[in-house]
Amino acid sequence: MNQDQLKAQVGQHAVDYIDKLLDPDSIIGVGTGSTANCFIDSLAGIKHKFDGTVASSNASAERLVSHGIPVYELNDVNELLVYVDGADETNADLELIKGGGGAHTREKIVASVARQFVCIVDSSKLVDTLGTFPLPLEVIPMARSAVARAMVSLGGKPVYRENFLTDNGNQILDVYDLSIDEPRGLEERINNITGVVSNGLFAIKPADVLLVGHANGVDEKVAARS
Ligand code: 5RP
Numbered sequence: 001m002n003q004d005q006l007k008a009q010v011g012q013h014a015v016d017y018i019d020k021l022l023d024p025d026s027i028i029g030v031g032t033g034s035t036a037n038c039f040i041d042s043l044a045g046i047k048h049k050f051d052g053t054v055a056s057s058n059a060s061a062e063r064l065v066s067h068g069i070p071v072y073e074l075n076d077v078n079e080l081l082v083y084v085d086g087a088d089e090t091n092a093d094l095e096l097i098k099g100g101g102g103a104h105t106r107e108k109i110v111a112s113v114a115r116q117f118v119c120i121v122d123s124s125k126l127v128d129t130l131g132t133f134p135l136p137l138e139v140i141p142m143a144r145s146a147v148a149r150a151m152v153s154l155g156g157k158p159v160y161r162e163n164f165l166t167d168n169g170n171q172i173l174d175v176y177d178l179s180i181d182e183p184r185g186l187e188e189r190i191n192n193i194t195g196v197v198s199n200g201l202f203a204i205k206p207a208d209v210l211l212v213g214h215a216n217g218v219d220e221k222v223a224a225r226s
Contacts, residue, residue: 001215004034006122011038017211018221019046026050027077029110030064031085032057032103037122039084040064054080056110057103058167064149069202076108077213083114083167086201087207088123094119094207094223095183097126099136102164107200112205123214131180134159135190136200137173138166143195144173151175151195153173154186156189163188172190 001009018028030040030053040060043053044067052070054077055061061071085107087096096119098104111117135156139147148158151173161172180186184201192198210221 001120003124006213006215007035007038007040010120010122010211011035011040012042012219013211013218014039014118015042015046017118017209018082018084021048021081022046022050024051026081027072027084029052029062029080029085029114030055031083031107031110032060033101035084035086036084036165037061037063039120039183043070046148047084047202049160050081052205054110054149056085056107057101059103063156074113077178079114080110080114083117084120085111085117085127087119087202089127089130090119090125090207090210091127091183092123092128094221095099095102096202096207097130097133097135097200098202099138099172100133102136102138102161102166104136104200105138105166105168105170105198110200111202116208117205118209118211120211121213122213126212130183130201131178131182134174134176135180136161136188137175138171138199140171140172140195144171147193147195148173151190155179155187156217168197180184
């Protein structure tokens with residue numbers, strides 16, 4: 001199986017996973033990226049079984065609507081049954097790096113109000129230690145250089161993602177070469193840098209369930225909380 005087939009497989013598995021939890025009033029949080037797109041395409045097959053969705057990006061909202069799946073504003077929704085999204089890296093504790101698509105701020109917001117976060121990846125995303133993938137930071141444009149200097153003092157190499165604006169109208173710094181031995185501590189530290197809107201570490205609130213697609217099927221892993 002190639003990577004696209006693995007993504008399609010895990011997207012369908014996520015639909016089978018949430019199918020058992022659904023009732024007609026359920027609202028589903030939907031992530032962003034190529035794996036999340038596979039989930040959206042499979043979700044269309046059971047769209048009669050739930051009320052609607054909240055999307056973490058304009059791109060995902062458009063794809064959901066193209067399938068005839070209702071999309072609500074998060075402000076109009078009390079609770080999300082589940083949030084389903086991909087990741088750029090995941091470790092054994094289900095801590096993640098996200099934001100390769102620059103959508104991690106909205107992803108973090110939508111995930112934060114879901115009862116559970118189901119992360120869907122192909123096996124290439126599994127790592128022992130987070131940080132080979134550069135850590136994306138969404139920054140307020142006027143603070144970009146100040147945040148970059150702060151990241152250099154943390155040992156990182158920030159690179160401005162050129163010709164890219166987030167759905168919130170902000171810019172992205174991709175930070176290379178960070179030592180992410182303590183993901184929660186680093187997430188908190190970067191959150192405290194003035195001008196950072198959010199960073200792509202999902203460690204303070206990691207995934208609750210990880211579905212990993214590989215050549216022989218899909219593995220399910222549930223987080224052991226400390
Ligand atoms: C977007 C994300 C994506 O979930 C992440 O980049 C993974 O994308 P893909 O499924 O295309 O590999 O965080 O901001």
